[in-house]
Amino acid sequence: MFQGPKTLKELNYQPLPSEPVRLDAVVQTHAHTDHSGMLPKLVKSGFKGPIFATEGTRDLLEWMLPDSASIQEAEVERLNRENRRRDRPELQPVYTMEDAQATLRHIRAVEYETWQPVAKGIRGRWWNAGHILGSASVELEVETGAADLPHFSILFSGDLGPQDGALQQSPRGPQGVDYVLCESTYGNRERPHLDDDQRRAAIARDVTQALGVGGNLIVPAFAIERSQELIGDLVYLMARGKLSTAPIYLDSPLATRATEVFERHLHLLDDVDPKAGSPFRAPNVHYVETVDQSMALNRISGGAIIIASSGMCDAGRIRHHLRHHLWHPRTTVLLIGYQAPGTLGRLLQDGAAQVKIMGEEIQVKAKIRKLEIYSGHADRGDLLTWVKARLPIQRGLFLIHGETTALAGMRENVLTLGLEPDKVIVPDLDQRYQLDRAAGALAVASTPRLEPVRTEEAKQGWDWHNELAAFSLELRRILDQAQNDKARMALLKDMRRVLDKR
Ligand SMILES: [Zn+2]
Incomplete structure (x- = not known):
């Protein structure tokens, strides 16, 4: 999607x-x-x-x-x-x-690492990808019926986790497959690699600072994984007196349901002892269900940690909290995950002075902090480690699932592993390939649903809807600063003349 x-x-x-x-x-x-x-x-x-x-x-x-x-x-x-x-x-x-x-x-x-028939002549095997609970890379083995090549294999990486994730184990996978399709989200970016203690120390610092100024701490978080990692760390730190106990509200019914799923699969998590009970529960952790309960959080003027989804602030209850809190200088917004271009989260991360939420213009006076320590994604080095562990890749490596610059960076990296350049393929959207016995992957004619992105702006995910939103904010600012209504009217008439000329 x-x-x-x-x-x-x-x-x-x-x-x-x-x-x-x-x-x-x-x-x-x-x-x-x-x-x-x-x-x-x-x-x-x-x-x-x-x-x-x-x-x-x-x-x-x-x-x-x-x-x-x-x-x-x-x-x-x-x-x-x-x-x-x-x-x-x-x-x-x-x-x-x-x-x-x-x-x-x-x-x-x-089951993980168990062959499973999936269709006639095709069986599959799921390998833990270490990305989120249940995540897997899928290996498919396809019978061809041909004497010279009785079967061949394809490995889909899915999204890959880092080597040192908070709750998930390191990714696993097979070696020596024919084709690999590898994700490239962080193909050109390194992330700091923190162990559990370093990560918890970093979050403790930010939380202490945020609550120290008397405001609330607002954390947009992805319902799956990020919310559980963050709450797990906060509960851990507060139980050991390494962080003063503060009320934590998880305001996302989906994240709450996901937490319950995590609690049913504690045995899959890294460094969690299922016998010790749920690492996500404590008397100060409140799972918010109803809209009324969510609205009631508006009455808390300081000292609380409010975690709500969506993680990029595009939808969900976080938008209400941001609308209510962003204008307040004692508020801290902590961005703990990837913010895609064009999302409200990215605008905040890039330092927007005002934003539009549910049609309303909001001044950003809150402190915006970025602490990307919970990434569930492999970074540049992790991706390279994963690809290297899959070698030899016999016939072709497809690089997928990344912005244009990430894909280019990823291609450059994997070529350092000695793969033949024409076997490392970066397909366009909807491009089709024929897997040929002799020649390997051959591009065949296909009709893309979108023109391949060409301009620098399109590469960054900035489309005309973003441009319109930025333009209307800027126009509003200029009109506000104009000397009087007469000047405003003159300005608008000038603009009207430009539009009429088109
Ligand atoms: Zn994912």
Whole structure:
């Protein structure tokens, strides 16, 4: 499912690029919405087969797919209110709650590192990818029936975790496969590598500082993994007196459900003793359920830690908290995860002086802190370690799932491992390949849904919707600063003349 800039998000409403009824099965790497969010659309469009996923992924999807459906329904509801006022045709949601529920019935749970038949002549094996609970790289072995090459194998990395993640183990995988499709999110970026103690010391410092000035600490967090890592660390530090005990509110019903899934799979987590009970519970940790309870948090003027999703501030209850808190200089906003270009989180990270939330202009007076210590993604070095451990890669390495610059950086890196340059492929969106017995991967004619990105701005994910929002804020600022209403009127008339000339 496309997230981020509206131009990309609009693709979610278009037909899928392959015919769902012709597909035999789906092999799922993990539960994140950008990887799982189109499953209900697939089922809605006629897919009849099984969806194979690990138990952890299945249990998370049980909450995430319905949640995604309600987001789809709410978004279309909002757009349609606008469309009706403008006399434009109404949209249909990408899928509904019913489609999400139907999808869950297709899921078949698989064990890690155990061969599983997935379709005629194809078997799969799931390897722990160390990214989020249940995450996996999927290895497929395909029978060809040909004497010179009886079978070949493909490994999909899925999203990969770091070598030193907080709750997840280091990624694992097979060696010597024919083709690898490797994610490249952080293909050109290094992250500081912290061990558990260093990471906890860093978070303790930031929390102490934020609460020390008397305001609240607002943390936009991803419902899966980031929220649990953060709460796990805070509970750990407060229980040992390394951080003063403060009320912690997790204001995300989805994150709460995810926490319960984590608690059912404690044995999968790194450095967690299942016998010691849940590492995510303490008397000062409050799991907020209802909207009323969420609104009531507005009455707390200081000293509280409010964790809410979404992690990039694009949706969810975090937007209400930011609207309520951003203008206040004693507030601290702590960004602990990746902020994609074009998202509200990225605007804050880049130092925007004012932002628009739910149509309202808000001055940013809060301190914006960035502490990217909980990344569930492998960085440049981790990715290289992972690829190296998969060698030899016999026929081809596809680099996928990254911004243009990250993909370019990743390509440069993997070439240092001695891979042949023409076997390291960076495909465009919707590019198709034929896997040829003799020649390897051959690009075949295909029609992309979007023009490949060319301009520098498009590379950064900045589209005309972002430009319009920035422009209207700037216009408002200029009008506010104009001497009087007469000057404002003159300015607007000048602009009108420019537009009329077009
Ligand atoms: Zn992911």
